[in-house]
Amino acid sequence: MIAYLSHDQVNSSLARRIGHRLGLDLIAFTLKDADQAVAADLLVLDLDSLPSDTRSKLFLRIGRGELRSGLAVHSYQMSASETRTLQAAGIRVARRLTAPVLVPARSR
Amino acid sequence: MSDTPDPGTMSAGELIDRLCDDFEKGWLNHNPLSLTDVLQTAPESVRPDLFRELLSVEREYREKDGRPLTAPEARMRFGAFGPWADAIIQAILAPTEHWDYNSAPKPETPSPLSQILDPQPEKLPITIGGFHIQRRIGRGGMGAVYLADDPLGSRQVAIKVMHPQHAADPTSRARFLREARSAMAIEHDHVVPVYQVGVDGDTPFLVMPVLKGESLEDRLTREPLPSITLVLKVGREMAEGLGAAHDKGLVHRDVKPGNTWLEGDPTSTDPTVQVRRTKVLDFGLARTADASDGISLSGLVVGTPAYMAPEQAAGRTVDGQADLFSLGAILYRMTTGKPAFDGPSLTAVLTAIATHTPASPIELNPAIPPALSELVVQLLSKAPEDRPESANAVAVALEAIEQGQPVLIGKPRGKQTASRLRRIAVPAILLCVFGGAAVAGRLLSNRWLGPATAGVTDKANLVVLVRRPGFDPKPLSEVVPLQNGDSLQARFRVAAGVHASLGYVNGSGRLEMLRSFEPRDTTYEAIWPGSGEGSELGPPPGTEFLFVCGRTDRAPTAAELQEAWTADAGWPALEPAERLLRIRPDEITSEGAGSRDLGKVVSFPESDQVKHRLEQFRDRLRGFPVLDGIVFRHK
Numbered sequence: 001m002i003a004y005l006s007h008d009q010v011n012s013s014l015a016r017r018i019g020h021r022l023g024l025d026l027i028a029f030t031l032k033d034a035d036q037a038v039a040a041d042l043l044v045l046d047l048d049s050l051p052s053d054t055r056s057k058l059f060l061r062i063g064r065g066e067l068r069s070g071l072a073v074h075s076y077q078m079s080a081s082e083t084r085t086l087q088a089a090g091i092r093v094a095r096r097l098t099a100p101v102l103v104p105a106r107s108r
Numbered sequence: 109m110s111d112t113p114d115p116g117t118m119s120a121g122e123l124i125d126r127l128c129d130d131f132e133k134g135w136l137n138h139n140p141l142s143l144t145d146v147l148q149t150a151p152e153s154v155r156p157d158l159f160r161e162l163l164s165v166e167r168e169y170r171e172k173d174g175r176p177l178t179a180p181e182a183r184m185r186f187g188a189f190g191p192w193a194d195a196i197i198q199a200i201l202a203p204t205e206h207w208d209y210n211s212a213p214k215p216e217t218p219s220p221l222s223q224i225l226d227p228q229p230e231k232l233p234i235t236i237g238g239f240h241i242q243r244r245i246g247r248g249g250m251g252a253v254y255l256a257d258d259p260l261g262s263r264q265v266a267i268k269v270m271h272p273q274h275a276a277d278p279t280s281r282a283r284f285l286r287e288a289r290s291a292m293a294i295e296h297d298h299v300v301p302v303y304q305v306g307v308d309g310d311t312p313f314l315v316m317p318v319l320k321g322e323s324l325e326d327r328l329t330r331e332p333l334p335s336i337t338l339v340l341k342v343g344r345e346m347a348e349g350l351g352a353a354h355d356k357g358l359v360h361r362d363v364k365p366g367n368t369w370l371e372g373d374p375t376s377t378d379p380t381v382q383v384r385r386t387k388v389l390d391f392g393l394a395r396t397a398d399a400s401d402g403i404s405l406s407g408l409v410v411g412t413p414a415y416m417a418p419e420q421a422a423g424r425t426v427d428g429q430a431d432l433f434s435l436g437a438i439l440y441r442m443t444t445g446k447p448a449f450d451g452p453s454l455t456a457v458l459t460a461i462a463t464h465t466p467a468s469p470i471e472l473n474p475a476i477p478p479a480l481s482e483l484v485v486q487l488l489s490k491a492p493e494d495r496p497e498s499a500n501a502v503a504v505a506l507e508a509i510e511q512g513q514p515v516l517i518g519k520p521r522g523k524q525t526a527s528r529l530r531r532i533a534v535p536a537i538l539l540c541v542f543g544g545a546a547v548a549g550r551l552l553s554n555r556w557l558g559p560a561t562a563g564v565t566d567k568a569n570l571v572v573l574v575r576r577p578g579f580d581p582k583p584l585s586e587v588v589p590l591q592n593g594d595s596l597q598a599r600f601r602v603a604a605g606v607h608a609s610l611g612y613v614n615g616s617g618r619l620e621m622l623r624s625f626e627p628r629d630t631t632y633e634a635i636w637p638g639s640g641e642g643s644e645l646g647p648p649p650g651t652e653f654l655f656v657c658g659r660t661d662r663a664p665t666a667a668e669l670q671e672a673w674t675a676d677a678g679w680p681a682l683e684p685a686e687r688l689l690r691i692r693p694d695e696i697t698s699e700g701a702g703s704r705d706l707g708k709v710v711s712f713p714e715s716d717q718v719k720h721r722l723e724q725f726r727d728r729l730r731g732f733p734v735l736d737g738i739v740f741r742h743k
Contacts, residue, residue, distance in 0.1 A: 031221060034224050035224070038223060043224060057221055057225055067225060067227065068226060076165070096128070096165075098125060
């Protein structure tokens with residue numbers, strides 16, 4: 001299951017469309033019902049729409065090595081160094097929400 | 109497609125993606141497009157969504173350039189679009205906090221976010237179907253795989269469990285169980301066996317042996333170009349496994365390196381120990397909840413359908429031929445080190461599968477046996493009927509290559525019904541076959557003609573143009589050699605729902621309609637010159653071009669086609685006496701031909717106005733909503 005977390009209705013709608021097009025099991029959440037996203041195989045965060053402390057929590061956990069697996073983020077407001085840090089932690093990073101954010105570029 | 113797509117539709121999303129990509133390319137090339145201009149090319153219904161994306165892109169690149177885009181500037185430039193633009197400007201360009209990860213961490217603020225970002229403890233089931241679960245050993249789109257102890261013996265087994273969200277759907281569950289039970293019926297050295305199928309509570313599961321070794325995907329990641337010995341061994345064993353399943357009516361539908369297991373010890377230095385045996389995994393289990401044979405594969409398994417047959421990618425009915433295409437794609441990768449079909453997006457890969465003919469493997473890797481290269485090319489034929497007749501035939505061919513013996517590749521199924529060659533004078537003929545996506549016009553190729561006299565080139569000599577809905581037309585370079593006296597035969601199927609018309613161009617260059625076809629799924633055969641037997645579709649003497657066009661709403665009219673045909677006044681005059689005889693693709697000249705040139709090699713240039721005319725005619729027929737056509741020229 002893919003959990004898309006966003007407070008942006010446009011992006012949530014886009015995520016659902018992409019998920020439908022690709023036949024993905026995708027559900028769009030907000031923070032209000034985020035507990036349902038705990039068990040997701042992949043958690044995708046729309047960082048630009050989430051509270052500003054989302055980014056800090058991410059990096060804090062990276063620093064501690066206490067971050068869940070299966071994570072992807074997209075944001076227009078990511079510096080190159082932030083991007084590198086996230087990618088080094090195994091997080092898929094993109095500027096905007098497109099299909100490759102939700103699925104790998106190549107199937108295995 | 110509507111000119112004003114609903115913002116909630118896929119087409120709107122794709123339009124936005126495309127325009128954003130173009131806009132971003134301009135910034136990357138230091139030659140940015142005007143945001144206003146890009147926005148104004150889009151329908152009004154999608155402009156708010158598009159504006160949001162474009163503004164975000166410009167904001168990012170302006171910041172990188174050291175010229176941040178401010179809200180006042182944006183309002184000045186874009187405020188005229190309306191209040192919605194102002195709201196988006198406010199949302200995108202309002203000041204935001206930036207976290208400097210080098211600074212001291214801020215105090216944790218309890219929030220739901222913390223809960224979902226924390227690592228999740230693995231929740232393992234205790235037992236499934238009576239088997240004691242030890243640990244998870246794999247996860248895929250359909251479900252998870254666990255290592256488990258068999259309570260009845262000392263062995264360990266692998267248990268594949270369907271994802272709960274798929275298991276909750278009765279249709280998916282029933283299909284999973286039905287096909288898993290079918291897979292149990294396959295007993296073959298090169299198919300991973302299924303020991304048991306069952307349901308634990310609401311969750312279907314199946315029991316398989318624990319596999320030692322590695323997947324072919326892992327092997328190719330480590331070693332992109334394995335030895336030819338390994339390629340032939342793996343290919344043959346896969347074909348044998350596929351053949352065993354196909355003999356039982358089971359189609360895999362997801363043949364790929366990730367579903368191919370190399371049983372052995374990968375750490376050994378002895379190749380025969382590294383890979384003892386190849387086994388195909390997950391037979392009949394790759395179908396998904398939505399039952400589609402198209403690209404909607406389940407969950408995270410969907411990536412790029414790089415090994416998917418064109419008919420499967422197009423959502424059409426598939427049979428074992430689809431597995432053979434996938435096998436061909438795997439062999440292509442193994443012999444060249446690169447995928448046969450690639451692209452930066454799913455759409456690009458699907459387009460490549462439908463329209464791109466990859467270079468033959470031997471062109472990229474001269475070290476591989478020519479017969480292997482030819483076999484791979486045949487396996488990657490777009491039309492299923494052009495591929496080898498069976499997986500078993502492929503296995504036999506690969507074994508022959510392994511042993512250095514002559515290879516007889518199974519002929520395409522169409523070969524069995526081709527008429528014998530008749531040596532009758534043939535004027536120039538153009539055959540275009542159009543129709544719905546299900547129309548399968550038969551190419552007149554070497555495989556139909558068969559050998560004529562000694563010395564006739566075996567190379568095909570027809571220029572073929574193919575177009576399918578949604579894709580740009582791509583000319584295929586196959587050409588078929590035709591001799592004086594050759595006959596032309598075309599077989600095409602008009603699918604139910606397609607109104608087709610057969611037309612021809614007579615010696616005066618006038619387009620006439622020969623007949624129309626009922627919109628039912630029927631196969632027709634056009635033979636020229638007609639013999640009186642089954643030749644009712646044969647055009648009259650003097651015919652120069654013959655074609656079939658189709659629409660889904662009504663049959664195309666002669667007037668429509670005539671207009672397209674005669675729109676270009678530059679059509680060269682063709683006399684019935686003109687014939688191009690033996691043509692070799694490597695000898696293209698500007699020489700024309702007449703009866704005095706009988707028996708000689710004649711050719712024409714790539715830029716010949718005839719080909720140009722064909723291109724224009726094809727382009728004009730884009731207006732037909734249903735177009736899946738093959739245009740070829742026989743002269």
